[in-house]
Amino acid sequence: MTAITGIGAYAPRFRITADAFEDAWGQFHAAGINEKAVPAADEDPLTMGYEAATRALEAADIDAASVDWFAFASSRPPAAEEDLTARLGAMVALSESATRQLFTGSTRAGTRALWAGLDALEADATTALVVAADAPKGDSDDVRDHAAGAGGAAFVLEEDGPVEIVDRAEYAAPYPGTRFRNSGEDETRGLGVTQYDRQAFTETIGGAVAGLEVDPEPEAAAIQAPDGKLPYRATGAAGVGTDEIRAATVVHELGDLGAASVPVSVATALEEGYDSVLSVSHGSGAGADAFVVETDGEVPTSTALEGDDPLSYAEYLRQRGVVTTGPPSGGGAYVSVPAWRRSIPQRYRLEAGRCPECGALSFPPRGACSECGSLVEYESAALSGRGTVEAVTTISQGGAPPEFAEQQARSGDYVAMIVALEAERGDGIASIAAMGTDADPDAFAVGDRIETTIRRIYTQEGVTRYGFKVRPVE
Numbered sequence: 001m002t003a004i005t006g007i008g009a010y011a012p013r014f015r016i017t018a019d020a021f022e023d024a025w026g027q028f029h030a031a032g033i034n035e036k037a038v039p040a041a042d043e044d045p046l047t048m049g050y051e052a053a054t055r056a057l058e059a060a061d062i063d064a065a066s067v068d069w070f071a072f073a074s075s076r077p078p079a080a081e082e083d084l085t086a087r088l089g090a091m092v093a094l095s096e097s098a099t100r101q102l103f104t105g106s107t108r109a110g111t112r113a114l115w116a117g118l119d120a121l122e123a124d125a126t127t128a129l130v131v132a133a134d135a136p137k138g139d140s141d142d143v144r145d146h147a148a149g150a151g152g153a154a155f156v157l158e159e160d161g162p163v164e165i166v167d168r169a170e171y172a173a174p175y176p177g178t179r180f181r182n183s184g185e186d187e188t189r190g191l192g193v194t195q196y197d198r199q200a201f202t203e204t205i206g207g208a209v210a211g212l213e214v215d216p217e218p219e220a221a222a223i224q225a226p227d228g229k230l231p232y233r234a235t236g237a238a239g240v241g242t243d244e245i246r247a248a249t250v251v252h253e254l255g256d257l258g259a260a261s262v263p264v265s266v267a268t269a270l271e272e273g274y275d276s277v278l279s280v281s282h283g284s285g286a287g288a289d290a291f292v293v294e295t296d297g298e299v300p301t302s303t304a305l306e307g308d309d310p311l312s313y314a315e316y317l318r319q320r321g322v323v324t325t326g327p328p329s330g331g332g333a334y335v336s337v338p339a340w341r342r343s344i345p346q347r348y349r350l351e352a353g354r355c356p357e358c359g360a361l362s363f364p365p366r367g368a369c370s371e372c373g374s375l376v377e378y379e380s381a382a383l384s385g386r387g388t389v390e391a392v393t394t395i396s397q398g399g400a401p402p403e404f405a406e407q408q409a410r411s412g413d414y415v416a417m418i419v420a421l422e423a424e425r426g427d428g429i430a431s432i433a434a435m436g437t438d439a440d441p442d443a444f445a446v447g448d449r450i451e452t453t454i455r456r457i458y459t460q461e462g463v464t465r466y467g468f469k470v471r472p473v474e
Contacts, residue, residue, distance in 0.1 A: 006060020032228015036255025108283025149255020171207030353378025
């Protein structure tokens, strides 16, 4: 059997409650959701996938270069036409020769990716990494937008391990119009025929579970959750009780996670110690995947799903970019896409250079050594991603260069810093300019410990640039 050897999960720190929606709209359409996760202005499914993937690799205690099969799944990837597995693979330092697959177009995409990963392991792959991350979006007054959350999960798959996927089955039947987004549209919508939607949901879930060869008796059931009530309507179809569904559900606190709904629920159930989990996804159209997951021993997990930063409805609209001003006039720092690509080893993986004459670190590794002035060919030296704040300033409204203006309009004041990052191996530090994230500006002070992550930097010519930012060490 194929095993899960490492699990990672992530959700943004921002939260908005049902009460905040009711205060703004007079009602809240997403039944059963108390609050939901909201991506920051510099977050999207790709950065959330990075957060989940790095945690899964850490939990599995494997080198990313050993992964030979990789999949990324999202119903709403940040680019409609681009192989994002190339970017995400570079962010987590996968081998360039690893097989990669992209899954999208449905909330079932996360389990489709997991299914393909199992097939790859049964063929000739040795280590697979499956990542699902999503941030659904609908019209402002629609149930899909009220329910829309954000988050991601990742799984490392190998031949043997403490978590086994002992059975799987799928089922599909044509139910057009339950949930869809046509080409050129930004918001997901549906026909809103309640009985029709429920029938599509329960038939496909029931069909997938009925196709299993084993008779599952799960302690927890991770069922697709477009809202906080529909999963419980599938108790009969899935052959489980409400207690089993509640044991794995995350929709009440995180909202509808789209293609990441079932993966995050499975990650949560396994982290909380349930030994058997029935997981069933659903994608409009309509189809479902069912998996039976059983554990034998301690499950290696690393999750960051807690939120600690509540938003008002006005702040929520700002973070989403619904109410912002345009960019200021005047020039900014233009960096062409080819030039940006050449700096990817530094922006994604913190590749510095060590001077062979004096041993000092330089970042980026070009030009004369800042310590001894030698013009040398640097030796490659990776930075650890951990360090200390050396200098810090807050960029207030109107002070941001044009390329950062949109993000500032959404997230407010931001921090620019000089940080001293430590070498991954050996001695030395490199002083680097960086932007802060995941905390208010007053959370950064000289001498504070920080760590790096990857976020959106800015978008220019329609192409989003991603790179490292720093946040306080938890």
